[in-house]
Amino acid sequence: MKGWPGEPDMTYDVMVAEGDAASAEGDPVRDVIFDFGNVLLYWDPAAALVPRYSPAHIERFLDNDISGFYDANDRMDAGMTRDEGVAWMRRTHGDEWADMMRYYLDNFEDSLTGPVPGARMLVHDLKAAGLGVWGLSNWEHDLFAVAREQCPLIGELDGTVVSGFVRLRKPDRAIYERALHDFRIAADTAVFIDDKAMNVIGANRAGIRAIRFRDPTRLRARLIDAGVPIPAVR
Numbered sequence: 067m068k069g070w071p072g073e074p075d076m077t078y079d080v081m082v083a084e085g086d087a088a089s090a091e092g093d094p095v096r097d098v099i100f101d102f103g104n105v106l107l108y109w110d111p112a113a114a115l116v117p118r119y120s121p122a123h124i125e126r127f128l129d130n131d132i133s134g135f136y137d138a139n140d141r142m143d144a145g146m147t148r149d150e151g152v153a154w155m156r157r158t159h160g161d162e163w164a165d166m167m168r169y170y171l172d173n174f175e176d177s178l179t180g181p182v183p184g185a186r187m188l189v190h191d192l193k194a195a196g197l198g199v200w201g202l203s204n205w206e207h208d209l210f211a212v213a214r215e216q217c218p219l220i221g222e223l224d225g226t227v228v229s230g231f232v233r234l235r236k237p238d239r240a241i242y243e244r245a246l247h248d249f250r251i252a253a254d255t256a257v258f259i260d261d262k263a264m265n266v267i268g269a270n271r272a273g274i275r276a277i278r279f280r281d282p283t284r285l286r287a288r289l290i291d292a293g294v295p296i297p298a299v300r
Contacts, residue, residue, distance in 0.1 A: 098197055101203050182282065201223045259285065
């Protein structure tokens with residue numbers, strides 16, 4: 067199985083306000099909360115592996131049913147250390163995949179392949195419009211330093227909650243509620259941006275409207291549609 071286990075089908079670049087978030091539909095947007103990977107900066111695990119592994123081998127490694135790669139990432143995002151994550155993979159999926167995971171983690175910086183186009187100016191435009199701009203991401207504790215170094219935009223946010231530090235993980239409702247508490251913001255006037263459908267659903271369960279991100283221009287348009295006073299694309 068390729069990709070994150072349990073990822074449902076969902077349309078990209080639309081405002082989703084279902085379940086506990088339905089009552090917030092139409093409310094003003096005062097805060098925007100961003101995921102990091104593939105929203106502010108691109109993450110491609112294959113990019114870290116190409117110097118040592120063939121495309122066929124990488125494809126098998128990124129099949130969770132074969133290697134447990136995404137399950138291991140989930141555990142590390144929730145607070146397990148890198149060494150513990152590799153040891154878990156070795157116990158459950160064998161030496162071949164555990165050794166490959168160790169190589170990937172040791173060269174993690176190569177998996178971050180650059181900023182998402184438009185992200186920097188969107189954050190700046192939101193700030194100029196007076197909105198709060200925040201970060202909420204699943205990320206292993208120590209590897210977060212690599213993300214901050216390669217994506218200075220993270221440091222420009224008004225605050226961040228990172229799963230590996232708080233030992234909570236999206237899409238669990240608790241981490242969204244932790245973010246709302248730490249940021250001192252209200253769920254019904256916030257919007258969450260993430261590339262994964264499961265995390266959009268998780269935000270809705272916490273009363274937060276959300277957008278599954280793919281296209282920077284469409285994201286900007288959806289925020290403008292919601293009444294956010296930022297410049298439109300001409």
